[in-house]
Structure formats: structure tokens, C-alpha cells
Amino acid sequence: MDFFLQLLVNGLSIGLLYGLSAMGFVMIFKSSSVLNFAHGELLAIGAFIFLVLTSWAHLPILISFLITLAGCFILGFLVERIFLRPLIGEHLIFVIMLTVGLAAIFKGLLLFIFGGNLHTYPDFLPEGLALSMGAVYVPPVYVASSCIGIIFLTLFGLFFKFSSQGIFMRSVADNQTASMSLGVHVKKVFALSWAIAGLVAGMSGIILGIINGTNVHEISAIGLKVFPVVILGGLDSIGGAIIGGIIIGLLETFTGGYISPSLKDVVPYIILVFILLIKPYGLFGLVEIERV
């Protein structure tokens, strides 16, 4: 029973992380229908900026957190401005290949600067945050990341529901031409959504870094795990990303714990194929109806 509970808690926390990582991805897809293969690298960039600021420049945690978020915000903006904007309206494969190319560029740069080794942050979370219930122990990082995740989720929920920019973004996602004719500045919306996605990615990257340490290969692998998560949750649903992440995280830990550890990494993709065959738009995704 204890084993089960521990697996449950581990699965929940890993799942929450997947959900957090997927949030930025969904953000981009929601407003510009771009499938971002460079998302893992965006996460990694956030983690490494934070690493540079904390352990190399020895800035206070809060300040480096804020600077990292600002940096990632600007990075997301620049990526959209330089690379994605010329491709508006181009064929799908060019957009996909562009993000794949970007992923290679970022990964190459990060490997060039930091190498493939594992880096860790200085330990700064107080031990008092940890929860322990009986035999089950939840480390402070997970508690902190859950809190941050919930805060961000609420903020984004409110942002999309009530702020005018959020409503613009939703309208662009729904129908570009219609929103353009109603006076929405579509390019500005794209830029903003990439910038926000960069910010969210940076935040998730920092949390990933705190938990596992920062390693280019590992974090970019998580960027690919995002695909089963978002497909399960629905490509354009932020809440779905979190729930999808938790389901995938649970399935992964339970397969790892009860069936075979090596099966763990491939289970999400097997599920992915089945979801695509049975319910392609996921649990909470908007069903696209094609009209001729």
C-alpha cells in the first residue's frame, strides 16, 4: 500500500511537471496553430539562464527568477519576430521543420556553452515546505512546484477569460480571418503569445532544473513528452494540458513501478496512438469540424 501511495504521489508530481511544461506549448498552439518542436529547448534555456544567474553570478533567488522570466519573455518574442513571422500562411511542414531546426540550433548552442553534463542549483528551498504523511514523503520542490503551477494556471485562466489581450488571443485561435476583420492585430497577438509561452517555458524549465538538475539532453527529452500530454488533454486546452500531464505522469510511474522500468518511456506514446485513433481531439480539445 505504501508503495502504491508513494508511486501515486510521484506520479502526481511528475505529471504536474509535464502539465506545466505543456502549458507554454498549448499557449503557442492555441493562438497560432504552430506545433513547437523547440519547446524542450525553450525549457532548457530557462533552466540555464537561471543556473547562470544563481550559481555563477550569485544573485538572490527572487531577482534571478524574475530576470529569467523576463529573459525568456524576450526570447519568445524574438523567436516569433525573426523566425515565425515570415512563415505565416506557409505550408505546415515548413513551420514544423523550422521549429525542428530551431531546436537543433538552441540545443547545439546550449551544448556548446554548458556541455552535456549535469548542473545543479544551490539548495534554496526550505525543508519546512516538505509534506510527509505516514510513509509518504513529498519533497519541498514538489510542493513549491505544485503551488507555482496552480498559481500560474489560475492566472492564465483569468487572463484568457477576462483580459482583452486574452480574448484577442482566443479569437485569433478560433478564426484568424474573422478576428482580423474585427480589428484584432493578429501579428501582435502571435508575438505576445510566443512571449508568454517563452515565459511559461522558462518557469517550467526552472522547476525542472530544481528537481532533476539541469541537463540539456534530459530537458529536451521532456519537450517531446509534451506531445502525448497535449494530445491527451486536447491540443488547445490549458487545463487539459495539466490533467493530461497528470494522467500521463501517473501511467508512467505505475508502469515503471509495476510492469517494467524500461516500458516507462514508451507508454505515453502507445497511449498517444490509441487516443489519436479513438478520440483525436483529446479530452478537452475543441473538435474541429471541416466545412467545404
Place this chain on the structure above:
Amino acid sequence: MRKLQMHACGNYKEHYSQEIAIFETDFGRLWMCIGLAALFCILPFASGPYFLYVLNITGIAAIAALGLNILIGFTGQISLGHGAFFGVGAYAGAILATRLGFPFWLAVPAAGFVTALVGMIFGIPSGRLKGLYLTIATLAGQFIIEYILVHWESLTQGTMGITLPAASIFGFEIGNDLGFFYVIFICLVAMTYITVNLMRTRFGRAFVAIRDNDRAAEGMGIPIFGYKLLSFAISSFYAGFAGAIWAFYSISITTEPFNLGLSVEYIAMVVIGGLGSIPGAIFGAVFITGLNEILRFVTDAFMNMGISTSFGLNLAALREFAFGLAIVLFILFEPKGLAEIWRIIRSNFRLWPFSY
């Protein structure tokens, strides 16, 4: 003898058959004969062993890229699993040769057919999905195939790898690079011939119709699911064929090379070469393989200069950077790829001095 066909000074085509002719002029035919003669009679003897090796892997990559171009460029179905299919072909060839004792000439096409079957299985989602969703499904296929290759140990010997017997055709051993050069390039020429002509048949036209507008194609009475599956099968056949030759060429295979990176490399070949262009697939294969070799050469040179080995190791990371940069630059500045550049150069010569 019929009149030699020269470049027309305008569009004087009267039949559809003229529109789909492969060679517009007799010059094109002549140049192709000269090119083939140079390829088979001069090139292998003029190049050293290393260059011959590069030529061989380029040829193998070109066969696989041709297949992927049928799927992406002509049918419009983006597959991120081509590297895995290449691996399936390599393993199918290896297993058929070692377990069942198939000879080389039989094992390679048989591996192609096995891969075509696997490709059809992973093409089934295309019945319901398209665009982004299909791409993600093929991404899943890539990971699942990779997992099976590593973990089905009774069949693939897992991470140990398989060692293949020497390749021979009807008793002649083709042990060296030169022998493989002829095998690979005769296959490449044959495959190109088949592809060019396949795209002029009803199948090719159906593929293009599905790419351009699948709903309209269905309305015209094309069974799109069947044709999509066929396209997956043909493209996987090419990948499997190339993979099997590669397995025989490199003698022993492990599961390592057939990862997502390889799939991305193949898509890069197709995109950089030019989507929906048959010479483009070959240009792309030449470009990417060449780029890989040049980058490796530069890395090695820096390592040997002894600046410091750690710096050299970091340069290996810059290879990835350069690869990504090449893809991004091509997409941003010449999305139609090398085939378009080639067309522009040719028309510049043809229209000289009035080219623009």
C-alpha cells in the same frame, strides 16, 4: 529519324503527353546519358576510398529520401518516423540474412516489403487524422519502433546488434566499397526511374490530388484512405530497401542510429532539396550527407590541431547548431529548396543574355 527537339521559344504543347514528358529537349536526354556515364565509369575510379564511402552513404540516403518525398512532397502526409522505418529495413535485412539465410539480392527487397507492411500499420491513423495530428502519430510510431528494436531481444538481439554475412550476388562477393558503389547506384538509378514514372501514372496523380485538396480528391472518386496507405507503403519500402543495403554495407548494426535525429535528417533532406521534386530528394541527400561530412571534418581538424580536446568536443555540439541553421535558413530564404535554385541556374543559362 525524327527531328531533334530543341528549346521551344514559347509554349507550343498540343497534347497532355507533351506536358508530362520527362525530357523536354533532346539535350536533356543527352546530358543525362553523359551524367550516367560519368557516374558509373569515371567517378568511382577518380575518387579515393574515403570519398567512395561518402558517395555510397549519399546514395543510400538518396534512396530513402526519394521514398520520403513520395510521402511528404507528393501525398502531403508528414512522417516523423522515416528513420525508424530505415531501421526496420536494416533489421529485417539482417534477420532475414542471418536467421533464414536469404542471399543479399533477395534479402534487400524482402526487407523492403517487410518495412512496407510496418509502414502500412503506422499509416492506419492517416484514415482519421491529417496534418498535425498525423505528424504526432508518426512521432509516436518512431518511439514505439525504437523501443521494439531495443527490447525484442529474441529477434533483434537488443543493444548487442547483429553482424551480417558478406554480401554476394550470384556467387560474386561485393566486399569492397567499389562493389557496393555499383550496387547502390544501380539501385538508386532504378528507383529514381520507377519514382519518376510512378508519379506520371494514375497513382501519382491521385497522390498529388490528395496533397492539394483531400476533400476534393474524395469528391472526384479517389479512395483517399487506400491511396494514403499505399503512399505510406511505397515510402516505407524505399526506406526499408535503403536500410537493408545500409545494413549489409556497414556489416554490423545496432539500434542506436535509428533515432528521431535520423528521421529529422531525412525530412531535412526532403525540405532542403525541394518538396515534391524528384531531383530535389537527391540534391537534399547530397547536401545533408555532405554537410555532415564537412562538419565532421572540421571538428576532427580542430581536434587534431590540439587547441584543446574539450573545445573539440564542444564543436561536436556546433555540428548540431550548423545543421539546424541550414534548415532554418533554407526554409526562410528558399523554401522551394535546392531544386528551385537548380532550376533558376538552368533557366539563367538558357535565357542568356536575357535572363533576369
